[in-house]
Amino acid sequence: MTARVVLAGSLDTKGEEYGFVRDRLAGAGFESMVLDTGVLGEPRIPADIDREAVAKAAGADLAVLAQAADRGEAMVAMARGAALTIRHLYDGGEVSAVAVLGGSNAGFVMAQIAAALPIGVPKLLVSTIVAGDTRPYVGTSDLTMMYPVVDIxxxxxxxxxxxxxxxDALAGMLSGAxxxxxxxxxxxxxxxxxxxxxxCVTAVHDELAADGDEVHPFHANGTGGRTLEAMIGSGLFDAVADITTTELADELCGGVCSAGPDRLTAAARAGVPQVVSLGALDMVNFGSPDTVPEKYRxxxxxxxxxxxxxxxxxxxxxxxLGRIIAxxxxxxxGFVxxxxxxxxFSxxxxEGGPFFDPEADAALIRSLQDNLDPHIPLRVIDAAINDPEFSSAIIDALGRALGHTEGSNA
Structure with a gap:
């Protein structure tokens, strides 16, 4: 594939900046295509893929978008058109990276583009929005972000x-082995x-890797759980070891590591074999002490x-939480x-730890016993989650999951 970069953005407001990046890439020996997502003003530099083509890719009419003068509606259409266009070019071997410059609209456009491209394709966003909450822009992609200090x-x-x-960073990504x-x-x-x-996870990882299996660990910090659910739906995984379901506690209590209401649903829906545990359900995550809600102080x-x-x-x-999991x-x-x-649970x-509360732990296990479908095995191990006996139980269950020899609906 030719190392060709798509520079996607509004050329009516950011044309000078896109021209600068285009020319610097050319000086480094890289080809680029400029894609225009602007609607209202005149483009300040020529586009290789003009705004009319981008709107058409989204099933929209540029003149209608411009006449409506609805910035939000126009951005939704142009972002969709940009994502579809760039994915089509990628599938045809014509794109190897993408860069977007600007503010919140640029972030929205990049979010749609990044979601449409595979992991490993360089995606660079230079935007003032990366100094804030970037979760809506990253989604489940491997987006690279850079704060420009001043506005674009x-x-x-x-x-x-x-x-x-x-x-230069983009050129470096394209120059790698x-x-x-x-x-x-x-x-x-x-x-x-x-x-x-x-x-626990390390012990499970090492045992599986020794058998030639590939393990993809996800950090259960909210974004990690959302990414996991999305990737399960893509069919990448043969099984899921959902050892750490802590994000469910944050969703229940308003913590900062919630993965949303769809956590723990993709494998069940798709029939992907899964082994589920209760890792870190003894806790809810907040920020600094002053951010803990008053009702929890x-x-x-x-x-x-x-x-x-x-x-x-x-x-x-x-x-x-037991009722929710059940x-x-x-x-x-599929198997579960x-x-x-x-x-x-962590x-x-x-015993001796700051969150030692056997009554609370027992309440969760009893709730699972009362609410789980009788066909779903619940195996209670007389060990803590990080004890060798427990990781061995997880490994044994994964063996059953991958062999489909036992378990609900196997």
């Missing part, structure tokens, strides 16, 4: 070096982890670090087992 509104002594280094292929010969398994369940709180405060889930919340798993169309650690809820 002309070339000056600040924007020139920033755009220069952004362009070919990406090596994975050497695994066995199954592909997704798993979920948190710092307080790392020992009298609860058991633990400073994980200055920027993360953990709250222990109580017995009532744990019972509700409700999500009971409709599974639940493996529960009776002596602690590193800090074992």
């Amino acid at each position: 509104a002309g070339l000056n002594s600040v924007s020139i070096p920033v755009l220069s280094r952004a362009t 070919p990406i090596p292929a994975s050497a695994h010969t066995g199954a592909t398994v997704a798993c979920t982890m948190f710092g307080v369940t790392t020992t 009298d609860r058991i709180l633990y400073p994980h670090n200055p920027a993360v405060t953990l709250m222990r889930t109580d017995a009532d919340e744990c019972a509700e 409700g999500k798993l009971n409709g599974s169309t 087992e639940v493996i529960a650690p009776a002596r602690g 590193q800090i809820s074992v």
Whole structure:
């Protein structure tokens, strides 16, 4: 494939900046195509893919969009057209990277483009929005972001070096050696982890890798869970070891690591074999201590670090989490087992730890016993989640999952 970069953005407001990046890429020996997502003003530089073509790709009429003068509606259409156009070019071997410059509209456009391209294709966003909450823009993509310090509104002594280094970073990604292929010969398994369940996940990872399986760990921080659910739906994984379901607690209690209401649904819906555990359901994540909601200030709180405060889930919340998990798993169309650690759901809820609360843990396990479909095995292991006996139980269950020898609906 020719190392060709698509520069996608509004040429009526950012034409000078896109021209600068285009010319710097050319100086480094890289071809580029400029795609125009603007609607209202006149483009300041010529486009290789004009705005009329972008609107048409989205099934829209540029003149109608311009006449309506609805910036939001126009951005939705042009972002969709840009994503479809660039994916079509990629499938034809004509695109190897994409860059977008600007503000929140640029971020929205890049979010649609990034979601349409495979992992590993360089995607660079230079935007003022990356100084804030970037989750809506990253989604589940491998997006690279750079903060421009000043707004993308002309070339000056600040924007020139920033755009220069952004362009150089893109050129560097394109100049690297070919990406090596994975050497695994066995199954592909997704798993979920948190710092307080790392020992368990590492043991499972090492055992599977020794057998030639490839393990994809996802950090259960909200974004990780959403990414996992999206990738399960793509058919990439042969099985899921959902060891760390902590995001469900954040969704229930309003923590900062919620993965949304669809967490723990993709494998059940798609029939992908899954082994589910209760990792870190003893906790809800908040930011610094002053961000903990007032209604929780009298609860058991633990400073994980200055920027993360953990709250222990109580017995009532744990019972509700059991009902939630059962409700999500009971409709599974494929293999599923639940493996529960009776002596602690995380590193800090074992005996002597700050979140040690056997009554709350037992409430969750009882709730699962009461609410899980009888055909779904619930195996309660007399160990803490990071004990060797527990990781062995997970590995045994994965063996059954991959062999489809036992388990609900296997």
